[in-house]
Amino acid sequence: MTQEPILTARGLVKRYGRVTALDNADFDLYPGEILAVIGDNGAGKSSLIKAISGAVTPDEGEIKLEGKTINFRSPIEARRAGIETVYQNLALSPALSIADNMFLGREIRKPGIMGSVFRTLDRPAMEKFARDKLSELGLMTIQNINQAVETLSGGQRQGVAVARAAAFGSKVIILDEPTAALGVKESRKVLELILDVRSRGMPIVLISHNMPHVFEVADRIHVHRLGKRLCVINPKDYTMSDAVAFMTGARPAPDAGLAA
Numbered sequence: 019m020t021q022e023p024i025l026t027a028r029g030l031v032k033r034y035g036r037v038t039a040l041d042n043a044d045f046d047l048y049p050g051e052i053l054a055v056i057g058d059n060g061a062g063k064s065s066l067i068k069a070i071s072g073a074v075t076p077d078e079g080e081i082k083l084e085g086k087t088i089n090f091r092s093p094i095e096a097r098r099a100g101i102e103t104v105y106q107n108l109a110l111s112p113a114l115s116i117a118d119n120m121f122l123g124r125e126i127r128k129p130g131i132m133g134s135v136f137r138t139l140d141r142p143a144m145e146k147f148a149r150d151k152l153s154e155l156g157l158m159t160i161q162n163i164n165q166a167v168e169t170l171s172g173g174q175r176q177g178v179a180v181a182r183a184a185a186f187g188s189k190v191i192i193l194d195e196p197t198a199a200l201g202v203k204e205s206r207k208v209l210e211l212i213l214d215v216r217s218r219g220m221p222i223v224l225i226s227h228n229m230p231h232v233f234e235v236a237d238r239i240h241v242h243r244l245g246k247r248l249c250v251i252n253p254k255d256y257t258m259s260d261a262v263a264f265m266t267g268a269r270p271a272p273d274a275g276l277a278a
């Protein structure tokens with residue numbers, strides 16, 4: 019790789035009592051790529067993502083975004099810096115509308131005193147923004163922007179969450195098992211959306227247990243095992259069963275694994 023990574027981690031350690039969830043873990047995400055993170059249950063994938071996205075503070079190690087060391091104390095700080103994470107159990111509010119969900123915590127106020135003093139929301143501006151973003155990402159099968167999120171299908175909900183992440187000038191989007199709860203058709207839509215977001219130049223970290231999905235969309239695959247990065251493989255050079263064998267320890271990691 020000739021480019022510099024946009025996001026790196028070196029030597030991350032996270033202990034929970036006697037359990038070492040991250041044991042000297044490294045991570046690299048390059049601009050414009052889809053990096054899948056795979057690993058067995060308990061390998062430390064979630065802990066890695068939580069450390070990167072400010073949800074937990076690592077005990078040791080260094081994280082850099084665009085070359086600058088970062089020490090997030092909360093997911094909000096990470097989000098402000100441009101790292102958006104979409105968790106499997108989405109942080110959407112079911113009873114609120116699509117437009118409201120897209121703006122949770124970043125509502126647009128009316129200009130002037132109505133906005134600054136009375137905190138009046140600029141609904142037309144918010145609705146237009148939400149509509150524009152959803153149609154940009156081909157998500158306008160959603161008819162009504164004021165529809166409550168609880169009336170959407172699982173795939174549409176993921177779509178709204180991804181659109182929200184992509185809409186606010188993020189630098190990195192992290193998707194935690196985005197297709198785990200979805201049917202075949204809906205998963206397909208979400209995978210297309212992921213490819214679409216990448217085509218806009220936004221790098222994506224995709225945590226998934228679904229090997230066909232990983233092999234379909236990932237540019238590189240980070241294999242996590244026993245709390246650390248075991249290797250990074252190119253899906254063009256290996257089969258799904260190779261990946262599972264590395265992940266489970268059935269086969270040793272390839273020597274050139276980090277060069278993928």
Ligand SMILES: Nc1ncnc2c1ncn2[C@@H]1O[C@H](COP(=O)(O)OP(=O)(O)OP(=O)(O)O)[C@@H](O)[C@H]1O
Nearest residue numbers: 034037038039057058059060061062063064065066
């Ligand atoms: N809050 C916590 N308290 C105690 N132990 C934890 C905590 N979070 C994670 N662990 C432990 O750290 C290890 C790594 O867990 P982690 O959730 O990061 O793995 P994972 O690869 O995401 O697993 P899965 O695929 O099953 O979600 C596990 O042994 C887990 O039990």
